[in-house]
Amino acid sequence: MEVVALVAVTVLLGGIVVLLALWGRKGKEGNEEEESAEKANGHAVPEKPTKKQKPQRPRKEKVKPHSFSHPLLASALKAHSGSISCLDFSSNGKYLASCSDDRTVRIWSTKDFLKRENRCMRANVEMDHATHVRFSPDCRSFIACLANGDTIRTFKMTKKNEAFIFSAVPEDFPKRHKASIINIGMAETGKFIMSASNDTTILIWNRKGDVIATINTNQVANAYASVSPCGRFVASCGFTPDVKIWEVCFGKSGEFREVSRAFELKGHSAGVCGFAFSNDSSRMATVSKDGTWKLWKTDVEYKKQQDPYLLFTGKWSGREPCRIAMSPDGRVVAIASVCDITVYNAQSGEMEEEFKSVHGDVISDLAFDINNRYLVSTGDRVICVFHNTAGYRATIADMKDKLKKATSQGTKDRLQQQIKEAEEALEAVYKEKN
CATH class of the missing domain: 2.130.10.10 (YVTN repeat-like/Quinoprotein amine dehydrogenase)
Structure with missing residues (x-):
């Protein structure tokens, strides 16, 4: 009796599983038929929801450093x-x-x-x-x-x-x-x-x-x-x-x-x-x-x-x-x-x-x-x-003007030396840049 009862239960459960499978397949086919009908009538069919993709962060453009050049730099x-x-x-x-x-x-x-x-x-x-x-x-x-x-x-x-x-x-x-x-x-x-x-x-x-x-x-x-x-x-x-x-x-x-x-x-x-x-x-x-x-x-x-x-x-x-x-x-x-x-x-x-x-x-x-x-x-x-360079030129002009007014030889020698040093410094700047 116990064996017969066990077999009966097993057959019943198997039948239920088969029925559920057939019902799911029928529902899927029904949905496909409905979607086909909607498309045939010109209606849009909503797409199935998918996982949302995270929006990509816009790349920060690198700020270009300020560029400056000049011969006197x-x-x-x-x-x-x-x-x-x-x-x-x-x-x-x-x-x-x-x-x-x-x-x-x-x-x-x-x-x-x-x-x-x-x-x-x-x-x-x-x-x-x-x-x-x-x-x-x-x-x-x-x-x-x-x-x-x-x-x-x-x-x-x-x-x-x-x-x-x-x-x-x-x-x-x-x-x-x-x-x-x-x-x-x-x-x-x-x-x-x-x-x-x-x-x-x-x-x-x-x-x-x-x-x-x-x-x-x-x-x-x-x-x-x-x-x-x-x-x-x-x-x-x-x-x-x-x-x-x-x-x-x-x-x-x-x-x-x-x-x-x-x-x-x-x-x-x-x-x-x-x-x-x-x-x-x-x-x-x-x-x-x-x-x-x-x-x-x-x-x-x-x-x-x-x-x-x-x-x-x-x-x-x-x-x-x-x-x-x-x-x-x-x-x-x-x-x-x-x-x-x-x-x-x-x-x-x-x-x-x-x-x-x-x-x-x-x-x-x-x-x-x-x-x-x-x-x-x-x-x-x-x-x-x-x-x-403006300072060198101003020094040369100022010293030459003082040289014209100088009376003592010592003052003249000192002014001439200052003029020479300023002219050499100015020449060195332009020579370096050229």
Whole structure:
């Protein structure tokens, strides 16, 4: 009986499986017939859903680096991976400092400018990045303005494993500005540090990070401010059509006394964009929104109410933003307008050189080296180093003019030697490029 029952169950299950198979086949054939009928009647048949394919990400096109070449381009310094915002030459002329939003400050050797490989020292700016950098008088340290902290950090040179490195001191200066800092500077005397923000505030600090004086420029908004190369003055320009200069006074024993108004440069008819000093602070150059640049004699007895002399007014057809630089000997003025640079003879006002589309972004800084040999600029990730041929020509013309007026043989011999050296340097530049 058990065997019979087992056989009966097996036959029943087999029959059910056969019936299900036949029913599925019939349903499939029915669907195919329905699809054929739909197609015959001209109706679209929806496709069976398939697995969705992930959309392919569009490939990012590589941005081509900006390309610039010129016969007077001595070198292009490349090491930063971010945009460079500031340049500064050391007072001994041996080094160039540059800072970038890649959180580094690079220290370049000027003697390597003409070499194929330009090596540099690197200082990391932890937890921030520097917008401005300035060497100390002894060139063994530098200060940097922090972008996010809006304050100042000091870096000192130390020796590690037979190599020199720059490392930050433990504490930054306290934050005292209520607006963004637009520039910093350190007096060549080493007695004070200056910081200026884009409101109307200039702060004078000691080297320890204490504010010893506050200046209100009353210029609506500061556009630029700096310390004079002699280390005595602080100057600023802004919305108003003048430049104001203050003297930072110290006692005989080195103690701070006061900040007093020295003199002003008045003559522009619109706001002043920037200014620059000659190395001995006896000359200043200014550039304004009124389309002119001016050269001034500032070596005056201002304590006796003597005003600076306007030596020359030149025209420029550039656009903002702009920057101005003066060669240390006061013979050459360079103006950067957006991405272009124009070089003028400071005595005649004649245009000497013109460099178009130097950088892929707005030129952020412009400076001459202390020896009048180079003009450097930056605005992207590259520092362009130009031969200062305009400076050599201006030196030759100036020395020849003085030679005609010289009376003593010793003076004539010295002038002739200077003319010869400038002519040889100029010839070497053109010979190298040809």
